[in-house]
Amino acid sequence: MTHTIVVLGAGLAAAPVIRQVMRNTILPSNELRMIVVTPSTHFSWPIAMPRVVVPGQMDFDKVFYPLAPTFSKYPADKFELVLGAADLLDPIGQTINVSLNSGEERVIPYNTLIIATGTTAKDNMPWKLLGTIEQTRRSLQRLQSDIAKAETIVVAGGGLTGTETAGQLGFEYAKTNKKKVYFIYNSDLPLMPPIQQNVRKQAKTELEKMSVVLIPNTTVSKVTASENGIVLELYDKNGATKSLTTQAYVSTTGQAPNTRFVPLDMLDSHNFIKQTTTLQAEGFPNIFVLGDVGNLEGCKAQYAESQALHLIKALPAYLDGKRMPEYQLNTKVFYGITLGRSRATGQMGNMKLFSWFIWYLKGRTFLTESGSLIAAGKKTLTTTFESK
Numbered sequence: 001m002t003h004t005i006v007v008l009g010a011g012l013a014a015a016p017v018i019r020q021v022m023r024n025t026i027l028p029s030n031e032l033r034m035i036v037v038t039p040s041t042h043f044s045w046p047i048a049m050p051r052v053v054v055p056g057q058m059d060f061d062k063v064f065y066p067l068a069p070t071f072s073k074y075p076a077d078k079f080e081l082v083l084g085a086a087d088l089l090d091p092i093g094q095t096i097n098v099s100l101n102s103g104e105e106r107v108i109p110y111n112t113l114i115i116a117t118g119t120t121a122k123d124n125m126p127w128k129l130l131g132t133i134e135q136t137r138r139s140l141q142r143l144q145s146d147i148a149k150a151e152t153i154v155v156a157g158g159g160l161t162g163t164e165t166a167g168q169l170g171f172e173y174a175k176t177n178k179k180k181v182y183f184i185y186n187s188d189l190p191l192m193p194p195i196q197q198n199v200r201k202q203a204k205t206e207l208e209k210m211s212v213v214l215i216p217n218t219t220v221s222k223v224t225a226s227e228n229g230i231v232l233e234l235y236d237k238n239g240a241t242k243s244l245t246t247q248a249y250v251s252t253t254g255q256a257p258n259t260r261f262v263p264l265d266m267l268d269s270h271n272f273i274k275q276t277t278t279l280q281a282e283g284f285p286n287i288f289v290l291g292d293v294g295n296l297e298g299c300k301a302q303y304a305e306s307q308a309l310h311l312i313k314a315l316p317a318y319l320d321g322k323r324m325p326e327y328q329l330n331t332k333v334f335y336g337i338t339l340g341r342s343r344a345t346g347q348m349g350n351m352k353l354f355s356w357f358i359w360y361l362k363g364r365t366f367l368t369e370s371g372s373l374i375a376a377g378k379k380t381l382t383t384t385f386e387s388k
């Protein structure tokens with residue numbers, strides 16, 4: 001009887017697993033096949049989005065790669081791409097209901113399920129895919145158009161995405177006095193632990209050098225549209241409130257896991273899937289969980305990658321009925337933070353990295369030169385697979 005492996009998602013975590021498992025395990029077998037479910041016809045490279053939102057800086061084809069050229073090479077009896085979003089998982093009956101992009105519903109039975117559905121950015125922001133590629137592109141175009149027309153731009157949220165985006169917008173507009181760029185974050189310094197103080201201070205200094213107006217220790221409590229633009233209500237750590245009007249509001253206030261289809265008892269209190277140290281869903285050994293959607297490690301490409309590499313190695317043994325080996329947590333501390341188009345900062349372990357080093361590694365191209373290979377599953381951030 002055929003064993004069906006269903007993969008939910010085709011992002012950073014899923015892409016190498018799909019290709020390597022297809023090539024090494026499914027194509028040589030007569031008993032296995034794979035179904036990939038994703039609402040988007042394209043892979044997305046979120047890492048470059050802080051530059052993409054700046055109009056004219058980076059074309060969409062540098063960050064969105066069609067899946068068809070890779071997937072169309074696989075024989076139809078071994079591989080199927082289903083365009084739609086998982087909307088109900090029955091882990092006992094081993095089925096997944098999919099809301100197809102065409103509007104219909106389809107129930108897909110599985111023997112093994114790999115959930116790699118990632119996260120969605122809050123406030124419907126296009127940092128990650130927003131459903132279909134068309135929806136994501138439209139949202140990005142709207143944001144770019146708001147930014148192009150704006151006199152003032154507000155970036156809110158002091159994490160990696162917010163800091164990098166404030167840097168990209170600051171370089172393009174504030175430094176050159178073309179537009180005012182505000183950056184609101186709710187602590188003393190941009191970024192957050194485990195990023196250490198000297199790296200965070202450098203981010204602050206570089207943003208100030210570009211004339212970005214920093215508003216620390218402050219939270220956006222309300223966003224309303226008015227005739228003059230978008231009115232933001234702000235409150236600071238002492239409880240004082242004020243308002244700020246802008247024509248472009250760039251929210252980077254966090255992300256939520258794409259787990260609405262997962263039964264509640266499989267989720268932790270933040271709605272991430274409870275993931276064991278063998279990368280399985282707690283209580284369901286035939287369900288694997290990879291990348292941002294799982295609760296074992298944080299939402300970082302480096303974790304998505306190391307979990308994918310582990311599963312690629314371990315899956316053949318699991319399919320032979322053997323025990324899954326333990327996954328070793330990725331404990332490497334590495335951050336690369338771009339600050340405009342010529343400066344950067346970063347951290348490896350507890351060592352602050354030189355600006356030029358991170359600029360060279362990440363800031364020049366946001367690693368887009370590897371995008372098509374990563375989308376095709378031929379490469380991850382650190383590993384290039386042998387081509388078979």
Ligand SMILES: Cc1cc2nc3c(=O)[nH]c(=O)nc-3n(C[C@H](O)[C@H](O)[C@H](O)COP(=O)(O)OP(=O)(O)OC[C@H]3O[C@@H](n4cnc5c(N)ncnc54)[C@H](O)[C@@H]3O)c2cc1C
Pocket residue numbers: 008009010011012013014037038039040046047048049050084085086087116117118119120127128129131160161258261290291292293299300301302303304336
């Ligand atoms: C702006 C930005 C910059 C970043 N920069 C860095 C960085 O410099 N370094 C770093 O380590 N990390 C960075 N990250 C984090 C990194 O992008 C994520 O950790 C990585 O994308 C996680 O990969 P994933 O495959 O788990 O999820 P995702 O990339 O979110 O992919 C999820 C996939 O699931 C699909 N999907 C969603 N819902 C469903 C559903 N219901 N059914 C089926 N499919 C579904 C999506 O279409 C997509 O294909 C950054 C993130 C952002 C947003």
